[in-house]
Amino acid sequence: MKLTPAMETLIAELVKLPTIGRKSAQRLAFHLLRAKRDDALALARAIERMRETVRFCAQCGNIAEAERCGICSDPSRDPSLICVVEEVTDLVAFERPGSFRGLYHVLGGCLSPLHGVTPEKLAIAPLMERLRSGSVREVIIATNPSVDGEATALYLAKLARPLGVRVTRIGMGIPIGSSVEFADEITVQKALEGRREIEG
Amino acid sequence: MSLIKTDALVLKVGDYSESTRLVTLLTPDHGRLRALAKGVRRIRSRDRGALEPFSRVHVTLYLKDPSGLGTLRESAILSTPSALRSDYHRWLLASLVFEVLDRATLPATDLHTLFDLVCAYLDELNATPRPVEATLAVLAALLEWHGFRPDFTCCGVCGGGEPFAGFRVDKCSVVCGRCAGGSHFLSLPPGTLKAFEHLASAGIRGLESLRLSGLQLDQICSLLVALLQYHLEITLTTARMLHV
Incomplete structure (x- = not known):
């Protein structure tokens, strides 16, 4: 059954969102119809405001509402330490524990020629610019532990080492809360390679 | 189902x-x-x-x-192949081969020969000190598998014999000095043409006796990429990232 044109337009827009199918979109549309008018309009205004004000940080590529993001403009952060991540969502994951006090650099993906992603399509040139400034002591490469993520890490290390910057890679292995029994071969191999002495 | x-x-x-x-x-x-x-x-x-x-x-x-x-x-x-996780260059070479496979193979076809060839290549790539040669050999084999065998016997235009001045991509053949030229012509020295012939016939496990300079590897790589792109009607993104 066809709904009213306004409902159909809303459903068509909601279907464009990830993980939302026609049925879910219809449920959301009816929820918004039944919700208080102010609540529904607040959502519309929040989307509009986000689109108008949120942009990408000119230094690191994180999301920001000014030229620099909250992390890059925080004076308590250590600017000599840069953690390189693939996406903003990875940055969010690193910020969650709150223990990292350095800055970030968002690449916008990882090298994958089979998907058409070449070095020019990533924010590699701005990263090298930051490393060339001379204020960076260490760069931590935190790309995903996939084959393409590893290749990106190797590529970045090759570019960064001649600049006199210490290049490190995040540790990899068995996730906390899981079992060794269920780990795949590559994870077990990586966990063994990255073993360290027990202190204390 | x-x-x-x-x-x-x-x-x-x-x-x-x-x-x-x-x-x-x-x-x-x-x-x-x-x-x-x-x-x-x-x-x-x-x-x-x-x-x-x-x-x-x-x-x-x-x-x-x-x-x-x-x-x-x-x-x-x-x-x-664990070497691909620790060697950027090998990863790039393997990406080139896999891009060809991804762009030029079809569903519901018998690929036994091709499958065995690529498995052997990955084993070789993981261990060989000469990954570029192994990659070029497998690319030549892929080209032949698709029905395009490079011809080194006579000029692809007039049928004349040696000396050859280079390679015509569209003819998939060497050409003599008189037929040289045109947008599909690549000028190559006789040494590189001989090396390409050896590489194309040796296969990935017969490369021990082959000694190629960096320039020759570069020339053969460019030629193979041009042949694959022209005859299989594909564009290879990896080729732009590759400098052997």
């Missing part, structure tokens, strides 16, 4: 939704297959590690129709 259990090479992996990946596989019996791997993006998934490009895996999948999208039920790693 049919249940398929087969060995496969993981050609390509892409994110499909929050927890699902879209995997492209090269199989000996069913050609190139695409399947959804549900739940593999979750941290606790057992199949996460297996579904990585360049891995040889054993998979169980449901397939509605031979050229359609399947659903992966199970996967286990048989072998994975």
